[in-house]
Amino acid sequence: MYLPRRNNTQTTNEAVPASCPTASKSQMMEERANLMHMMKLSIKVLLQSALSLGRSLDADHAPLQQFFVVMEHCLKHGLKVKKSFIGQNKSFFGPLELVEKLCPEASDIATSVRNLPELKTAVGRGRAWLYLALMQKKLADYLKVLIDNKHLLSEFYEPEALLMEEEGMVIVGLLVGLNVLDANLCLKGEDLDSQVGVIDFSLYLKDVQDLDGGKEHERITDVLDQKNYVEELNRHLSCTVGDLQTKIDGLEKTNSKLQEELAAATDRICSLQEEQQQLREQNELIRERSEKRVEITKQDTKVELETYKQTRQGLDEMYSDVWKQLKEEKKARLELEKELELQIGMKTEMEIAMKLLEKDTHEKQDTLVALRQQLEDVKAINLQMFHKVQNAESSLQQKNEAITSFEEKNNQVMSSMKQMEESSSLEKELKSEKEQRQALQRELLHEKDTSSLLQAELQQVEGLKKELRELQDEKAELQKVCDEQEQALQEMGLHLSQSKLKMEDIKEVNKALKGHTWLKDDEATHCKQCEKEFSISRRKHHCRNCGHIFCNTCSSNELALPSYPKPVRVCDSCHTLLLQRCSSSTGS
CATH class of the missing domain: 3.30.40.10 (Zinc/RING finger domain, C3HC4 (zinc finger))
Structure with a gap:
């Protein structure tokens, strides 16, 4: 078996050196191998001594003390040094405190370690934590939880530390074998604070006498392993029995729930069937009404369309005739307007001439009166004024000729006035034609109103058609809902039959489990x-x-x-x- 490099009977903490910042990777690897071999030896010796003593150990048992020394060295391997104002602090209790956060079951150990008044150092607290974890038979579980979270361990350990490599999981597997031991350890603060980690290699050196008792130890370990297997099997069987009992309780609860759901489903099915019957009756009534309305509307629309076509044809003919007459009247009106403008121009000229003639006649009359007076004055005054009278007569004759010419002009004006009167009669006829045209326009508007009414009726017909289509769509939707409800009823019946079959299977399982x-x-x-x-x-x-x-x-x-x-x-x-x-x- 491979032993550490310094194979003296006793060594100090320096026999298995912890990692330092200047250590090389090869040295760290060699240290990991040495510590793993020492852990295997210490656990083997501890189990052998426990088998001989009846598996009940106390704090004075030497192999148990050596196991804790080796465990402490493994936990210190690759531990980072934390500097403070007091000095350097290198304790493995810091990583062990992480177990409380990762595993709530370890909170009791942490609180009890902190509440020990005699412990003054972090090393003593770490040793007390290891003692309590071993007594609870959960040391391997706690270290496995710690190793699984290496991202948290990296704050305390170097990357080449024992717990950060694969050797850590190997040590956890070795620690599982210690769960068969019953340890009764006394936690004394002074002893835990003042202990010096010394590994005694004399316990691990094989003696000749030990070779003779190897078979007996192997037989004892086999028997103990069988006993542990049987206990573990019994524990699993009890767990399965408990699980089966809970399943039975759950199945009974689900059975009661399914029965309640079945009753509710049957009630729901009855209500749905009644609603379905009512919907079918309403659907039939709506369909009959809609068919009647459609037939009536079809007949009305046919009659209205025929009347509309006839009236539209007559209106079109009438409109074409009126349009022709309107064009002819427009032409005649334009000609009359041109003639009227000419007559108005002539009338204005005649008025101006009449005014001028009236002025001349008034002036002539005034002069005539004056001349007559002068003539009378001349006749009365002197007959000698014969020459003057003749002259006056000649002038009078000239003026009479002028008056006759003026009378002729007056006659011409009177004829023009008659023409003006004739033009006014033409204007009256034009007004009457305008009134006839307006009457025709009013009739045209009336026909347009009737056509708009017919268009509105057509829109109503289209609305009735749209309403018919909506009723048909509603009927299709109701038919679809009815089909879906029938399908849901079928699925619910299938589900109920399946649940009945499941209930029968559960009852058979219960009978099988009970019988x-x-x-x-x-x-x-x-x-x-x-x-x-x-x-x-x-x-x-x-x-x-x-x-x-x-x-x-x-x-x-x-x-x-x-x-x-x-x-x-x-x-x-x-x-x-x-x-x-x-x-x-x-x-x-």
């Missing part, structure tokens, strides 16, 4: 079916359904049972019985 007992291996010496005696070649096999013991030929069948996730071994009789149940359940 059948698991027969022990010692109680059976012959196969229950063929009654052949068991031997080395004819092994015992349990039927997972009835619990009895059979040979391999009588229990070579495998079936899936509700209490097992995979197919398990059953006997021939249980196999045929279960197949009959399955065929009857599938046939129903």
Whole structure:
């Protein structure tokens, strides 16, 4: 066996040196190997001494003390040095405090270690923590949790430390074997603070006498291992029994819930069937009404369309005639407007001429009066004024000629006035034509209103068609809802049948669990079916359904049972019985 480099009988802490910042990787690897071999030796010696003493150890047991010394060296390997104002602090209690955060079960150990008043140093607290973890038989579990979280250990250890490498998991596997020991350790603060970690190699050097008792120790360890296996098997069986009991309770609860859900589902099915019947009746009524309305609307629309087509044809003809007349009237109106403008221009000229003539006549009359007065004055005054009178007469004659010319002009003006009167009569006729045109326009507007009414009725017809389509869509949706409800009822019935089958399976499992007992291996010496005696070649096999013991030929069948996730071994009789149940359940 490979021992550390310094193989003296006793060494100090320097025999297995801890890592320092200047150590090389090869030296750290050699130190890890030495510490792992020392851990294997210390655990082996501790288990051998515990077997001889009856597995109950106390603090004065030398192999146990040496185990704690080696464990302390393993925890110190590669530990980083923390500097403070007092000095350098190198304690392994800091990493052990992380277990309290990672595993809540270790909080009791941490609080009890902190509450010990006699402990003054961190090394003493770390040793007390190791003592308590060993007494709880959870030292391997706590260290495994610590090693699984290496990202937290990197704050305390170097990358090449023992706990940061694969050797840490190997040591955890070795520590699992210490769970068979019962340690009764006394926590004294002075002893824990003042202990010096010295490894005694004399315990690990083999003696000749130890070779003779090796077989006996091996036999004892085999017996103890078998005992531990049986205890572990019993613990697993009790756990499975508890799990089965909880499953049975849960299945009973689910059974009651399923029965309640079944009752509620049946009530729901009845209510849904009633609603379905009501919906079908309403659907029939709506369909009949909609068909009647559609027929009525179709007939009305046909009549209205025929009348509309006839009125539209007459209106189109009337509109074309009115349009032609309107064009002709527009042409005549334009011509009349041109003539009227000419007549108005002539009338204005005649008015201006009449005004001028009136002025001239007034002036002439005034002059005539004045002349007559002068003539009378001349006749009365002197007959000698004959020449003047003749002259006056000649001038008077000229003026009379002018008056006749003016009268002729007046006659012309009067004729023009008559023409103006005729133009005014034409204007009256034009107004009457305008009124007729307005009447025609009013009739045209009335026809447009009737066409708009017909268009509104057509829109109403389209709305009725749209409403018919909506009613048809609603009918389709109601039919779809009805189909979905029928499908849901079918699925619910299928689900209820499946739940009934599950309930029957659960009842059968409960009956099987209550009625059948698991027969022990010692109680059976012959196969229950063929009654052949068991031997080395004819092994015992349990039927997972009835619990009895059979040979391999009588229990070579495998079936899936509700209490097992995979197919398990059953006997021939249980196999045929279960197949009959399955065929009857599938046939129903």
